[in-house]
Amino acid sequence: AASDPDLVARARAAKEALGSRVFVLGHHYQRDEVIQFADVTGDSFKLARDAAARPEAEFIVFCGVHFMAESADILTAPTQKVVLPDLAAGCSMADMARLAQVEDAWDAMVAAGVASSVVPVTYMNSSADIKAFCGRNGGAVCTSSNAESALDWAFSQHGDDTKVFFLPDQHLGRNTAVLKMGLTLDDCVVWDPRQPDGGLTAEQLRDAKMILWRGHCSVHGRFSPDTIDDLRATIPGINILVHPECVHEVVLKADLVGSTEFIIKTVEAAPAGTAWAIGTELNLVKRLAAAHPDKRIVFLDKTVCYCSTMNRIDLPHLVWALESLVDGVVVNQIEVDPDTEHWAKVALQRMLELPG
Numbered sequence: 216a217a218s219d220p221d222l223v224a225r226a227r228a229a230k231e232a233l234g235s236r237v238f239v240l241g242h243h244y245q246r247d248e249v250i251q252f253a254d255v256t257g258d259s260f261k262l263a264r265d266a267a268a269r270p271e272a273e274f275i276v277f278c279g280v281h282f283m284a285e286s287a288d289i290l291t292a293p294t295q296k297v298v299l300p301d302l303a304a305g306c307s308m309a310d311m312a313r314l315a316q317v318e319d320a321w322d323a324m325v326a327a328g329v330a331s332s333v334v335p336v337t338y339m340n341s342s343a344d345i346k347a348f349c350g351r352n353g354g355a356v357c358t359s360s361n362a363e364s365a366l367d368w369a370f371s372q373h374g375d376d377t378k379v380f381f382l383p384d385q386h387l388g389r390n391t392a393v394l395k396m397g398l399t400l401d402d403c404v405v406w407d408p409r410q411p412d413g414g415l416t417a418e419q420l421r422d423a424k425m426i427l428w429r430g431h432c433s434v435h436g437r438f439s440p441d442t443i444d445d446l447r448a449t450i451p452g453i454n455i456l457v458h459p460e461c462v463h464e465v466v467l468k469a470d471l472v473g474s475t476e477f478i479i480k481t482v483e484a485a486p487a488g489t490a491w492a493i494g495t496e497l498n499l500v501k502r503l504a505a506a507h508p509d510k511r512i513v514f515l516d517k518t519v520c521y522c523s524t525m526n527r528i529d530l531p532h533l534v535w536a537l538e539s540l541v542d543g544v545v546v547n548q549i550e551v552d553p554d555t556e557h558w559a560k561v562a563l564q565r566m567l568e569l570p571g
């Protein structure tokens with residue numbers, strides 16, 4: 216649907232009034248009505264770097280979800296204020312790992328005698344206190360753009376004995392371990408926080424190379440291998456391009472796998488006349504289809520599949536946040552406490568220093 220012209224004019228006026236005092240970041244899964252006001256768009260890795268590279272902006276308005284705004288707060292100067300236009304824009308995957316649960320799992324690794332060779336690595340899609348847990352325990356953050364180099368780094372920390380405790384997305388962890396690191400499915404075990412002792416014995420913890428947290432993305436978890444078979448049968452020559460948050464069976468059947476930034480670059484570089492089925496969030500897939508009318512771009516699912524929390528950031532919320540700043544009121548500021556910030560920054564810096 217077209218954006219409300221009155222709200223468009225108000226957003227434009229508020230941005231103009233704020234000038235270089237405000238910098239608006241937009242994740243690729245944001246609505247069109249919001250993304251039109253982003254000074255920069257990107258995947259979560261690019262946005263974390265872009266936020267850190269804007270020391271002159273007094274306000275960072277983050278059009279994305281809560282964990283991204285927290286990371287921006289951690290990476291920006293203490294004087295800069297990060298605003299999330301709707302505080303209800305969380306992430307169901309990030310909510311699947313709570314600090315107390317993660318500490319229980321760590322205690323079990325200590326009891327099994329393996330913790331000293333375990334490197335915790337958390338996906339960006341996690342709360343700041345989980346990132347801080349990784350920072351405190353010699354680990355790092357990764358995103359879907361750099362999961363392979365993060366695991367390369369992690370596995371080099373304690374020689375052959377090294378194990379990685381990967382949070383909270385079991386699929387990104389498994390897909391990267393098996394497809395990029397040469398591990399087998401048997402090298403991976405899943406810690407289920409809903410079960411006593413995570414559903415794992417001390418022996419299983421000792422034998423594993425990858426201890427995966429039982430978390431997933433409710434959006435990417437919906438794509439199925441059957442849909443890929445159907446599409447290949449109906450559109451001959453179609454290329455299947457998916458995000459690594461998809462289940463392993465989907466990733467195995469796909470032609471290409473990568474972060475949202477990779478998906479965009481792949482489609483941009485594809486020759487005219489090619490056909491692509493894309494397994495990621497629908498706002499992005501629709502935008503790609505509209506921007507590339509010379510290519511056939513379809514969504515890799517029969518049903519509509521937006522990220523409902525990303526979609527909570529809409530034009531009315533953005534206008535409210537910007538107009539409040541014009542009025543001198545900072546609404547919905549995201550602030551991470553200093554101790555969490557310190558250790559989360561350690562883990563984020565390890566990621567930012569990875570090669571590649």
Ligand code: 13P
Pocket residue numbers: 257258259260306340358359360432460474475476
């Ligand atoms: P990225 O490609 O930005 O890692 O996005 C995946 C995602 O689900 C963001 O929430």
Ligand code: SF4
Pocket residue numbers: 244280305306307308309340432433434435496522523524525
């Ligand atoms: Fe979280 Fe998935 Fe939405 Fe990303 S797409 S914010 S991982 S629920």
